[in-house]
Amino acid sequence: MKSLTTGKYIHIKKLCNDNHHLQMLAIDQRPPIFNLIKSKKKKYKFKDVVDFKKQISLSLSQYSTAVLMDPVYSIPNLITTSKCSGLIITLEDHAFTEKGEGRYSRNIKNWTVEKIKKIGGDAVKVLAWYRPDADQKSINHQKKYIETIGKQCEKYDIPFLLELLVYPFKNEIGYSKDYKEQLDKNQNHIIGSVKEFSKAKYKVDIFKLESPVDSKYLENSKFTKVTENAFKQLSKATKNIPWVMLSSGMSKKSFFNCLKLAYKNGASGYLAGRTIWLDAFKDYPNYQKIKKNLNKESANYVKKLNALTNNNAQSLENYLKNKLIQKNSINFKNTYKGF
Secondary structure, eight states, X not given: OOXXXXXXXXXXXXXXOTTSOEEEXXXXXXXXXXXXXXXXXXXXXXXXXXXXXXXXXXXXXXXXXXXXXXXXXXXXXXXXXOOSSEEEEEOBOSOOEEOSSOEEOOBOTTOOHHHHHHTTOSEEEEEEEOOTTSOHHHHHHHHHHHHHHHHHHHHTTOOEXXXXXXXXXXXXXXOOSSSSOOTTOOHHHHHHHHHHHTSGGGOOSEXXXXXXXXXXXXXXXXOOHHHHHHHHHHHHHTTTOOEEEOXXXXXXXXXXXXXXXXXXXXXXXXXXXXXXXXXXXXXXXXXXXXHHHIIIIIHHHHHHHHHHHHHHSXXXXXXXXXXXXXXXXXXXXXXXXXX
């Protein structure tokens, strides 16, 4: 069967605002939320995590074009709380295997691309740990894992949103299994990873990328030539595949400056979570204060990000128009045979 991707681009349109920018809220986080709850309650319960995520969706989804949810805590519990049209759903398990100098990703148990499509998802999101200098066995596993998902997304005509994260080896400074930015990361590892997965065989539709430089270099808006060049090389590595920035839990100021550089180099938006909402939970489990913090500080920050995005990000209007208008449209109903 000839591969047609009309469905993919209709879904991507649903993830955009009227200016065809991507302003997306992540609430699929698991370990960072578990850790915060445990710091206050010693252990977390299923309901604790659901309530945590639910308040974020209720307070902030109205400012977003799409929300990223996980199928364990968020769906179906949060579907009715979302006030935006786009729905991105996580595929990968937060627990990964680590062997030597390599990490191995896997799907959430009993969870597939087909199920994400069936329940109405607009995109499949996969976070993959990757370093070009990792053990060859882990590199091969990660490549195969991502390539397989790309093929499945093509089969079910749903966008593939790939998030790439570098990580420290056990013998390196700052080693941790936590979901946080690697200290003193090598920008070539990030750029090299994007170069690899921008190859056509992986069938990535949108990249979710981390900053190629440490966030400490983004606190000041007067960027060095090294920092500016790193973002240029990151953009070049995408090979014109649409891309957005992730926040890695960096400071609000650093992420705002990060977006400035990303938009200058062709990014179309952001998909962020902790930087937007984590500070609001400093009074956890006092939800009266949390709700106030989300509706004030967090909401004002999102509005600031959205204004920056609308004025500076790369619009996907022409990209989508070119993809949706097909030369063989006269035979479309005959050639589009589904799954």
